[in-house]
Amino acid sequence: MSQYSKPYRAVADQIALLQSRGMVIDDVPKATEYLSRLGYYRLSAYWYPFRQTTKSANGAVVVLDDFKPGTEFKWATDLYAFDKTLRLQLLDVLERIEVFVRTGVALTVGKHDPWAHREPKLLDRRFTSKNPTSGKVPHTDWLARLDDKAIGSKEEFAGHFRTKYPKSHMPIWIAVELLDFGPLSHFLAGLKWVDTNAIATTCGVPRPDLFASWVRSLSVVRNTCAHHARLWNKPLIDQPKLAAGGAVPLLDHLATAPHTNRRIYAACAIARYLLLAVNPRTQWSQRLKAHMATFPTNPYVTMNTMGFPKGWESLPLWK
Structure with missing residues (x-):
């Protein structure tokens, strides 16, 4: 190196x-x-998108240090400002979805047992079995991180619980409040099919694995936003599964172009779809459309790098 x-x-x-x-x-x-x-x-x-490129002897694209003709410093700062507002808008909707999933998990799993999240027999076998590659049990690792949070959390409710019930673990409807979106999405994927499906159905999602994939992808986007990282043209790290044609009609357009699920538009579309169930009266879609209309103009960068299809704002999903 x-x-x-x-x-x-x-x-x-x-x-x-x-x-x-x-x-x-x-x-x-x-x-x-x-x-x-x-x-x-x-x-x-x-x-970075304004830097010149060339091709190596084997045809690979090489990014040079010099900028394309006419590149202005303002173009970069305009993109930065646009991206910042986009992150804030997504944080708003992702918070609503995260809280909805938390509540769904607490209500669905809690009816089996207050400590169902600690009982392997009440969870999916893949979550509670040893991973053949790592040799670790995902549920065991997840539970250890949860317990660390329960012990170290400075939240008032956590301190109250430790004081009043020093010999007890938190029931799921309290413990779930300690979970960030990432660990929450891991636990959702670790539920039994019937439980994940019960939560997915409330959002109009036809398959539990599809729902778990969407939540996991959105949790990664949420972390990107929360850490103030670049979002606008960044490929999705955890790409959401796409529904089969006709299964979720409002999202059928995601499958019409190659690699659509690799860009931020897919996350926005899925968030919008889930929001129809989570908070149908919200005006978030209108705010997003208004913000996208402010995308900075320059000769070298377009909204295509975000995966937004032409005429997206007129699709039934966004009306």
Whole structure:
């Protein structure tokens, strides 16, 4: 592995470097403010699409340091601002879905036993059996992380429970409040088919594995948003499964273009569909459409990198 050798650069030197590579910076004081406040490395993800490319001898695309003709610093900061608002809008809808799933898990699993989440016989065998590759039991690891949270949580309800019931584990309807979206999605996938299906049905999702896949994908998007990471043109790390044609008519259009489920549009569409059950009166879809209409214009970047199909805002899903 090569040793990192790039030198430290003060903000003035960063600006000089960008200019030497062909970036147009008309307002140096404002560029200085952005680089001082947000950082070169964070912003570099937003000017990356404006870098020139070439092909190697074997045909692979090579990204160069120099920028495409006319590239402006403002284009990158406009994309940054657009992405920030997009993350905030998605956090709003994903919070609603997360709380809905938490409640669904508590009501569905809790009726079997207050501590059903600790009982392997009440969960899916794949979740409670040893993984042949890692040699670990997913449920055991998941439960250990939950118990660590129960012991260390500074939430008032957790402290109250520890004081009042020092010899008891939390029942599922309390323990579920300790779960972030990621661990919650893992537990959802670890439920028995009938239980996952019961929750999925309330959202109009025809298969429990489909529902678990969607929730898992959305949990990863939520983590991206919560950590203020780039979202707008980033491939989905955990790609959601697509329903068979006709199974979820409002989402049939996701299967009409290749790799549609790899981009953020798929997450937005799935979130919108689930929101129809979770909070049907919300105006989130209208806010998203209004925000997407503000997508920054420049010669080199379009909304296609986000997976939004042409005319998406007129589809029945978004009306």
